[in-house]
Amino acid sequence: MERQEFEQLALEHMDALYRMALKLTRHPDEASELVQETYLKALRHAKTFEEKGKGIRAWLFTILHNTFYSDVRRRKRSATPVDEFYDATSDDRIPDEAPPVWNLASLDWEHVDDRLKKAIDDLSDEHREVLLLWGVEGMKYREIATVMAVPIGTVMSRLHRARKILADSLEDFAAEVGFTPARDPSEVEEA
Amino acid sequence: MADHTPHNPNRPAEQPTRLPDGLSRAARIRALADEEIARDDPRSSEFDGADQAVEFERNLRNAVSRAMAEPTHAPAGLREQILARFEAEHAADDRPISFSEHKHQADRRSSTLFSFLPRLAAVAAVLLLSATVLWIGVQQFSGSPPADGQTLNIQTVSSQLQFVQREHNRCSDIASGNFTSKIVATNIDEARAFAETQLGCGGKRLAEAIARMDEIGYSFVGVGACAVPGGGNSIHALFNPHADRADSIKPVSVFLLESPGEGCKNAQPGICYSCPKAKERGKPAVLWRDENLIVFVHSDSEQSVENARTAYVAPEPVQSL
Numbered sequence: 001m002e003r004q005e006f007e008q009l010a011l012e013h014m015d016a017l018y019r020m021a022l023k024l025t026r027h028p029d030e031a032s033e034l035v036q037e038t039y040l041k042a043l044r045h046a047k048t049f050e051e052k053g054k055g056i057r058a059w060l061f062t063i064l065h066n067t068f069y070s071d072v073r074r075r076k077r078s079a080t081p082v083d084e085f086y087d088a089t090s091d092d093r094i095p096d097e098a099p100p101v102w103n104l105a106s107l108d109w110e111h112v113d114d115r116l117k118k119a120i121d122d123l124s125d126e127h128r129e130v131l132l133l134w135g136v137e138g139m140k141y142r143e144i145a146t147v148m149a150v151p152i153g154t155v156m157s158r159l160h161r162a163r164k165i166l167a168d169s170l171e172d173f174a175a176e177v178g179f180t181p182a183r184d185p186s187e188v189e190e191a
Numbered sequence: 192m193a194d195h196t197p198h199n200p201n202r203p204a205e206q207p208t209r210l211p212d213g214l215s216r217a218a219r220i221r222a223l224a225d226e227e228i229a230r231d232d233p234r235s236s237e238f239d240g241a242d243q244a245v246e247f248e249r250n251l252r253n254a255v256s257r258a259m260a261e262p263t264h265a266p267a268g269l270r271e272q273i274l275a276r277f278e279a280e281h282a283a284d285d286r287p288i289s290f291s292e293h294k295h296q297a298d299r300r301s302s303t304l305f306s307f308l309p310r311l312a313a314v315a316a317v318l319l320l321s322a323t324v325l326w327i328g329v330q331q332f333s334g335s336p337p338a339d340g341q342t343l344n345i346q347t348v349s350s351q352l353q354f355v356q357r358e359h360n361r362c363s364d365i366a367s368g369n370f371t372s373k374i375v376a377t378n379i380d381e382a383r384a385f386a387e388t389q390l391g392c393g394g395k396r397l398a399e400a401i402a403r404m405d406e407i408g409y410s411f412v413g414v415g416a417c418a419v420p421g422g423g424n425s426i427h428a429l430f431n432p433h434a435d436r437a438d439s440i441k442p443v444s445v446f447l448l449e450s451p452g453e454g455c456k457n458a459q460p461g462i463c464y465s466c467p468k469a470k471e472r473g474k475p476a477v478l479w480r481d482e483n484l485i486v487f488v489h490s491d492s493e494q495s496v497e498n499a500r501t502a503y504v505a506p507e508p509v510q511s512l
Contacts, residue, residue: 007277011270018265032269039273043280045387055384062388109250116258134225135255141227142208145375146385149416149424153211153372156218163221163251170251 006046010039013057016137017064023128024068037071038064061133061147068125107174119169127162134159209377212368224248343464345512347454351421352466352476355487358417359444362429365412370429374413382414382428389416389424390449393484396503397428397447403502408433409443409495422485423450430499443490443499447481455485461506479505 017038021031041063120128126148133139133147144155208227222228223238224245238245362370376382379398387394401411409430419425425448432440451458458464458480469476469489475496476489488499 003281007274011273014270014273015263015265018269019259019262022262023259028266032266032272035265035269036273036276040276040280043277045391055380059384059388066388107250109254112254113258116254120255120258131255132259135252136259140208141210141222141225142375146381146388149375149389151211151372151415152208152374156211156214156222160218160221163248166251166255167247 003046007043009056010042010060013060014039016057017060019136020061020064020129020132021068023132024125034064034068037067041067057137058139058143058146061137062149065129065147066149107170108177112170112173115169115173116166119166123162123165127158127165130155130158131162209371209374211372220244221248224252343455343457343512344453347421347452348464348478348512349466351419351448351454351487352469352478352489354420355444355446355476355489356469356474358419358427358446359429359442359489362427363431363442363444365431370412370415370427373415373417373427375415377411377413379411382411385414386426386447389426390447390484392449392482393447396481397445400445400499400503401428404430404499407498407502408440409498409502412442417446419446419448419487421452421454422448425449430495432495440495440498441490441492443488443492443495445499445503446487446489448485448487449483451480451485455480458485463500463505463507463509464512465509467511477505477509 014035017035018031021034021038022028025031025034038060042060045063120131123131129148130144133144139147141152141155141159145152148155210222210227214222219228220238220241223241225248361367362373365371376385379401382401383394383398385394386392386397397414404411410433412429412431414426414428417425417427419427425446428445428447429442430445431442448455455478458478460480460482463477463479465475465477470493474489474491475493476487477496477500478485478487480486486503486505488496488503488505490496490499
């Protein structure tokens with residue numbers, strides 16, 4: 001691939017990469033620097049990457065992911081919270097938890113954004129990252145697994161946990177606004 | 192958030208994602224909402240009455256998309272900054288060195304060397320003495336005399352081979368689901384890209400090996416991230432004999448480890464190392480250096496190890512550890 005062609009193709013994803021970088025670093029200057037480092041590494045490896053009709057977007061996200069976790073976070077020398085550590089290392093199995101409150105399907109979804117933003121901001125880096133790749137970038141589990149270099153089971157586990165946390169916050173929101181949920185026909189009646 | 196990468200009509204149709212076994216009903220309903228599995232999935236009866244759940248999950252996804260969509264654009268000037276760094280990178284690659292600059296650098300190296308030589312000789316003597324003392328000490332603790340040409344840390348390599356064997360045993364039983372939950376790529380193109388991003392190299396050779404393995408009777412099951420000790424990132428590729436094979440060949444695993452540490456960092460290029468003790472136990476394994484990678488191959492079948500060596504164009508000769 002010619003240099004200019006590669007640069008043009010890669011820069012199409014700059015906005016999406018910056019959005020991810022900002023969600024991870026939470027600081028505009030650091031996000032800009034992370035994106036620049038990502039593109040520099042992509043350029044250096046451009047000759048080894050042969051575009052086969054899909055993949056440059058996931059490839060760029062993978063580089064950004066690796067750069068953040070290997071360079072940026074290590075530089076910050078931030079200690080990993082204990083529950084986040086166990087979450088990241090022991091989530092190969094999908095947790096066998098009760099499903100979220102699916103009877104909130106008819107909630108007024110137009111007014112939940114602020115509540116969700118707060119809940120999302122409180123999530124760990126890995127959970128925020130998987131939500132962004134899934135919800136905003138529309139990636140499939142396999143693509144997310146490639147970007148984050150984890151098994152598909154781990155992707156599902158992290159998504160499960162993140163969605164559970166968000167659903168719990170929506171349940172609180174529903175109670176506050178006096179929303180009366182409909183009965184979920186999928187629930188099993190206990191004797 | 193469209194991906195504008197060009198469509199390649201020659202790329203094979205995307206295979207459905209193989210989800211881990213043993214998922215709860217809740218997890219399968221979420222996968223259905225995410226269109227990772229289809230309504231006409233064999234176990235679709237479990238989705239009866241789950242419409243509200245699917246609707247909730249899809250509404251949640253849309254709400255997350257709205258909540259996380261900002262910022263929609265990178266800040267002004269970022270594109271120019273990136274292009275400026277591209278230009279600087281290219282300029283550093285392309286800049287020719289003038290003859291006078293080259294001579295200046297060479298003269299500096301020469302004058303520096305000659306003025307430093309006596310001190311350098313003294314330092315070298317101290318280092319040689321220290322290295323000799325260290326070598327004798329290591330041999331005392333290793334319990335075996337050094338063999339001719341032996342440069343690997345046998346104890347570390349042994350632990351790496353044990354890991355490789357255990358992981359192969361754990362994953363080669365496909366029905367267990369252990370490898371399925373590990374798989375990231377299941378075709379040549381994805382495997383190549385995955386190897387390049389995980390290891391920084393090795394993707395091309397892996398892709399070529401996958402093709403050759405298919406020609407000699409092995410299906411590529413997939414490749415995923417692994418945790419081979421004693422180095423940087425590592426990946427694990429698994430191959431199964433074609434279903435119509437009547438002979439006794441068995442599954443074979445190929446592990447690629449980047450930036451090898453103490454165990455294999457002295458592995459010489461152009462030599463394939465085999466482990467006689469592993470072979471005696473019916474668990475043959477070999478390893479060799481491929482640029483910045485160490486390639487480990489293991490199977491319960493000697494023939495499969497040999498086939499993988501051939502497919503990977505492993506070096507000759509074979510030297511025992």
